Amino acid sequence: MRYLPLTSDDRRAMLGAIGVKSIEDLFVDVPTSARQAKPLDLPPHAGELEVERELAALAAKNLAAGQAKASFVGAGAYRHHVPAAVDHLIQRGEFLTAYTPYQPEISQGTLQMLFEFQSQVALVTGMEVANASMYDGATSAAEAVLMARRTVKREKVVISAAVHPHYRETIETFARYSDGEIAVNAPDPTQDENLEALIDDQTACLVVQNPDVFGRLRDLTPLARACQAKGALLIAVVTEVVSLGAITPPGEMGADIVVAEGQSIGNGLNFGGPYVGLFATREKYIRQMPGRLAGQTVDADGKRGFVLTLSTREQHIRREKATSNICTNAGLCALAFTIHMSLLGSEGLRQLARLNHAKAVQLAEKLAVVPGAKVLNQSFFNEFTLRLPKPAAPVVEKLAADGILAGVPASRLYPGVNALANDLLIAVTETATEAQMDALVAALKGAV
Amino acid sequence: MRYLPLTSDDRRAMLGAIGVKSIEDLFVDVPTSARQAKPLDLPPHAGELEVERELAALAAKNLAAGQAKASFVGAGAYRHHVPAAVDHLIQRGEFLTAYTPYQPEISQGTLQMLFEFQSQVALVTGMEVANASMYDGATSAAEAVLMARRTVKREKVVISAAVHPHYRETIETFARYSDGEIAVNAPDPTQDENLEALIDDQTACLVVQNPDVFGRLRDLTPLARACQAKGALLIAVVTEVVSLGAITPPGEMGADIVVAEGQSIGNGLNFGGPYVGLFATREKYIRQMPGRLAGQTVDADGKRGFVLTLSTREQHIRREKATSNICTNAGLCALAFTIHMSLLGSEGLRQLARLNHAKAVQLAEKLAVVPGAKVLNQSFFNEFTLRLPKPAAPVVEKLAADGILAGVPASRLYPGVNALANDLLIAVTETATEAQMDALVAALKGAV
Amino acid sequence: MDARNTHKDSPAIIGAHPGTATGNRALMIEEQLIFEQGEPQRTGVDLPEPPKVTDRLGGLARKTDLGLPGLSEPQVIRHFTRLSQKNYSIDTGLFPLGSCTMKHNPRLNEKLARLPGFGDIHPLQPVSTVQGALELIDTLAHWLRTLTGMPAVAMTPAAGAHGEFCGLLTIRAAHEAKGDARKRVLVPESAHGTNPATAAACGYEVESIPATPRGRVDLAALKAKLGPDVAAIMVTNPNTCGLFEDEVIEIAKAAHDHGSYFYCDGANFNAIVGKVRPADLGVDVMHINLHKTFSTPHGGGGPGAGPVVLTAALAPYAPTPWVVHGANGFELIETPEGPAQASVGRLKAFNGQMGMFVRALAYMLSHGGDGLRQVAEDAVLNANYLLARLRDVMSPAFGDGPCMHEALFDDKFLEGTGVTTLDFAKALIDEGFHPTTIYFPLVVHGAMLMEPTETESKESLDQFIQALRSLAEKAKAGEAAFFQAAPRLTPRRRLDETAAARKPILRWRPPAPAQAAE
Amino acid sequence: MDARNTHKDSPAIIGAHPGTATGNRALMIEEQLIFEQGEPQRTGVDLPEPPKVTDRLGGLARKTDLGLPGLSEPQVIRHFTRLSQKNYSIDTGLFPLGSCTMKHNPRLNEKLARLPGFGDIHPLQPVSTVQGALELIDTLAHWLRTLTGMPAVAMTPAAGAHGEFCGLLTIRAAHEAKGDARKRVLVPESAHGTNPATAAACGYEVESIPATPRGRVDLAALKAKLGPDVAAIMVTNPNTCGLFEDEVIEIAKAAHDHGSYFYCDGANFNAIVGKVRPADLGVDVMHINLHKTFSTPHGGGGPGAGPVVLTAALAPYAPTPWVVHGANGFELIETPEGPAQASVGRLKAFNGQMGMFVRALAYMLSHGGDGLRQVAEDAVLNANYLLARLRDVMSPAFGDGPCMHEALFDDKFLEGTGVTTLDFAKALIDEGFHPTTIYFPLVVHGAMLMEPTETESKESLDQFIQALRSLAEKAKAGEAAFFQAAPRLTPRRRLDETAAARKPILRWRPPAPAQAAE
Ligand SMILES: Cc1ncc(COP(=O)(O)O)c(C=O)c1O
């Protein structure tokens, strides 16, 4: 078998060196009742060609966004063009097949990259420090809530109704067995949500998203002030990190913790994972942060180098007292993020954000011709909510049958909320051509 | 522009350091009449996404063999499965973006690989030594003829009529301006060719192919004896190197020079290039060989290392007296060959060859049901000649329209040779499924 | 001239190697931070002019500069290529990091995960357009169920720790469904840190179970601690000492007798895959690190995937989304309703780690049922070979029985040499090997835990053994200074971790303007 | 303890570094030949059982063992990864190899060349199924014609030397068509070796033209040698001294006046692409190295592609196959007939180097007309920056005028130091740079030819300059021994090339059985 270097001669010689007769002698500690005498009921080994055929057949049963006539699906995952250099570099064996950098002398590549990643995340979010990544944006948000509770030693959590419902659910799951209420309004893309009212002196934190799940932009400064007044922390969620190239970052609007989904930069859609959770906060909170941190130091020759640091926060040292149980994180996705961000730079990220916004505005304007349909947003970045004259879900299904991925029906995120049944979330990135926009408009005209 | 690091500030500063005012001052030696005042009439620079769209559109206009319903096209280029590890490794920047290993201390990777390549080529061809590659199999064959003429100091060349016509034409082009006749019989896949008769004491070399262009196998031993008797060299051509896993190698049958197309191992079809020419011969002829040679030596610490050697044969030292004008060769394709061959090993190459042969036999038997069609070969490896009841070219066109690539009409290789008009060369590799064979059989039944 | 020995005259060029003006060492090139190379005007991408529109940013347009460095593509390629060359990896050498299962990562799997049909599909596309993806998840789930003998599997956890969290949530939900609020979770001393951390995250008190001198769970002590308020025991098997819990069936029975669940940490599943089904050991719930047993690359720290297999009793509480067979093909249940109404809810934003699923399934299909069994046997054989060949010069932590997939040593053999486990590990680096896991598990003094995995050849193990033996002899020969100065030949020598933690520098900052500096 | 200076006590670990038992040097790992690692039974592939058939091999079944080593995939990945780490490359650092144009190789181009529509099409598929491929070749031809101002281009040559061969064949064919059998080709002393070698391969006598003290072709000497039997002159422009032949128009005229053709070696086209059209210089035929100017990767020695642009007079003789516009799309003329009846014939088995064509066109489309012009300007600017910054410590070969894309120095500045150009180059290796081209062109003593290309940043040039300056000072300071011992920090130190050539070992051979050895 191609992945197994031992030959039968090797095996014989090694058993001899060990001083046992058969491989079974090495499994003596396994209760005989539990030993499988023969291979389980599974297909036998197969060659590359056969495996490739089988999986390619499965892949062919999916409609890839790039192969669809058009795709405007967003709501927390965005299809951007990732430069070829990114995928080339993350596949270098020294990055791909390395472990967590526990031996810094032979892990400076990963460690310096993580230091650069942390610096980039801090810069784009407008925060002071960032960690070396979490599983995804939603788990970052959940960890932020737990951190806020630890930090201000209160339990109540206020979550904006316009935070991505999957993020809210993830927070609820993580917070499931710690007491303290979670307050949420009813979602309404046509109204500004009153959040100040929910913040009281029991409140540990307020969680808001910007742009929110309906695509709306909001100045967080008043909310930050409100939180400060009550001694609560403001947690800002960003699901489309490209927006930070065009929008005032949460850090500048007074957020205490910024969590984001980093997938848009350097990472593909991958049906939802692996993605990369960004986690940034203020310097004074670092000892409460979850996750790994790369830090700068010097070596025995006095040269600058990097190490994992402040691990006394982490499970492998602190065990049940750790700030989080996370161990494996999203290292390689963070690398992809860092490489793509290095290619962009300030100039490239600004241009990319401008391009996304301009194309979104362009489509929003084109949609005016769809009878009975209305863009609900006053403001937006690259995604907005279109209210249709009829339920959105069947319309999306119909267009999908014609190879057009129109967007995400709000009802998929808010099942049972009738007020949102006709709403369709439409995302537009640099990958959308004007022809594809026109195809969507035409198809919607035909479907409503 | 993404590939150009200099900023306008850099340019200004550098012009200053040089002491000139403008970039034009550096082009002063160019006659003003010849300087282009402005950009030529070509499109402006474009981003990755745009370039990718444009070229992907061109690619989409071709019928890729892997996307065809079935493909049996061979005749000198073969579609084999190349393990994913091969393409991964040849893309490592240290291999991909290195130059010819002129500085051995920092080129041991390329040099050791070439030494391994040369060793593998010598082993599979059954010869004593091999060089570090030529452009392709045809130019290898042409260089072999020139080498034979140098070595035995005679001009006449005998070429078997069953040598791939493109190889014969390439030899003729290379030999175009050196005198001496080139003798060739009329091609006939139904008869054994009498070559002995053409070899006389003016003859420098005999060029034969095995398996020949019609797929037939031939014991070269009598030809080798005939050549020896007349003091001529036997040059054996192999266009499908996978065959050497199943067939007695030319070296064992007395060939003096073996040239081959290495594409089948590690390299894709690429519409004909880049490929990799293999060139092997006897130790006593090394100083007459064309192309680069990697050799073993020791370094200043007495450790084994590798260098380019015997370069006194080459153009950069010998200039007009060089054994060949070749400089750039097929390095990276040789690397792909070496990696794939390393994965195969004796066992894998043997199995691969057996699999190819068995599938070819299987298809040859299935074709018995095609009315009026007949397999002409007594013997073959993974390719044979099917004589149809009607001209093959239109049949191939018709099947191609239905997405089946049936093979190569002999008329494409021997235009105007009416005797071969109905002949179709059919190649079968491990990539062909039985369903695809049946599809071909069915389609041929419908077409004849 | 004879270059052979002239280097003797210039010792200075090692370590700090002042011998070069650049500080570079031939192929090992010093590399600055991207922030130190960037130019604001420069960019490594080319984008078309946006359509002219009036902005809809609602007055929130970013005003401050982003402060990111600008680099061209050639600079970026060179930067990250150079950084990568400062890493050790499986692709470059033996990586015997115990408990981490650093096995070969097949390149086929990387290729397949990038097929547009897997890599370029959106988690919120209509389910009708992702039937192949759901079928892949379902197929992978079938393999996992068959290999473990468990009836159900939760696919969404993103890593082992996430899987532990998932598992304990289902346990707690199951107890509470019975109105049985239990408070304690029992965890062996030798457990990985994520075990107690996870139990705490689920609101449980953690109590530790001592180990026997044989490096196993002390069954008697366990029974003594079991009681009506124990929600679960978390036992790793094979355990972190590389030993199979030979009393595991009794352990499970004891737990069940007290109404507690048996959470098994499956990080070491590689030792028994295809040979032993956890279901046959009495396991109620177990996570599997696809990035260990099933070879998805570690990527310098992640990503991973940690599916959790469950008994029928715990299955109803599995997190959303669920992939189920429906009338017209596969369906995705995304909220706690219908069959999933008892679900503990969502663990992350979207479906599982699809990219890892493709790789893991490709790995499984490549090995097949027969090959996976061989994987376990070769992994165990390799570890025992190391144990046998090192027994006489190093000190095995537990007696002379066989180990499973990893061999554990303590630092007795270094006693009195002045060489610590850390020094020993650093010396191994100069020899061209990644060190073993050190100082874990905590139950062993100066632990060295070595897991070769099945993808190492005998030749490479023999080299490793030779290096370890010569180092052990060197240590005993009293060359402590040599070890304390190691590593010498790395891009960086030992790094000052205390300084790093005392005054943390966690990000680059623009250099303070000259006048400000004093 | 203080590790800081302990390395001082162990100088031995550099060079041969006996300091390690394995001979490895941390991340730099010694690697044996695959033949020394193989096991006959092992293989790195899995193939299905073949269908049962009776063989048709006509009695030629291979009987002898192949003798190839058997390795598993993990071993192969590690072997070639380790080997790669012993290479210097553009991706790792500055590669200022004069005359080689070692510029950045964009990864986009690698990706596009692998699209199945390009990589997985057969050269003998029906032409109707490869229209996109033919259109790509036609589009690339259009760019090449536009950039050179020449009306025709032959696409099949596989490299520069192959292109030279193609060019001289067309010239000879053209003369002979006029019944004018010319015998001589004039080639400057400074020419690349392939020029005279190619002329000889076409049956011509080669005569060399001297250079002026200004490093250009001596026009007077050229005129003196021109005559009715001169078939062509082969002039490289910009020439191999990195200088533009400022009298090129007169040179062309002189040749044409004698009925000779002007073959231009276009290897240095990078200096003038988009700025100067060879047609405007009187060139009749010129090859272009796509693997230089148009960035297809060098791959450690190849493959390349060497299309040849031609005047209308020479076009009819272009080699087959030809891509032409036909009634129903593109057509391929594969034999000398119809419009191609005068063709010199086939140069290689199939169409051109398609894989290189895709990369080159992607490069052109990415830069556009404007970008290519910028390429030439930046390439020339970078070279002149090196020249200007090094003028005072090294010795420019030719006066103080500007150079084109490469700067040429001789070894005057090393006079009396005991340091040779070779020693100087080897010392540069330890500093982390690939040496310049050395001892070429032959017209300059101890030549050092440095071509930075446009894809180097000012920062990297400044580092390079600093290293060169400090080495130049070191040499003048009389540290000859330091240079003679260089390189010290490489995987191997200087290799004995004389021994290699004296008793060539060109392949691995199985070790002789013990008893045989004496
Ligand atoms: C025994 C054990 N349990 C749990 C974990 C945690 O798994 P992960 O890192 O995937 O979260 C690990 C891996 O580090 C482990 O070795």
Ligand SMILES: Cc1ncc(COP(=O)(O)O)c(C=O)c1O
């Ligand atoms: C000036 C010059 N002419 C010709 C050549 C030969 O080109 P190639 O190596 O592509 O055959 C080269 C490249 O080495 C060169 O530098």
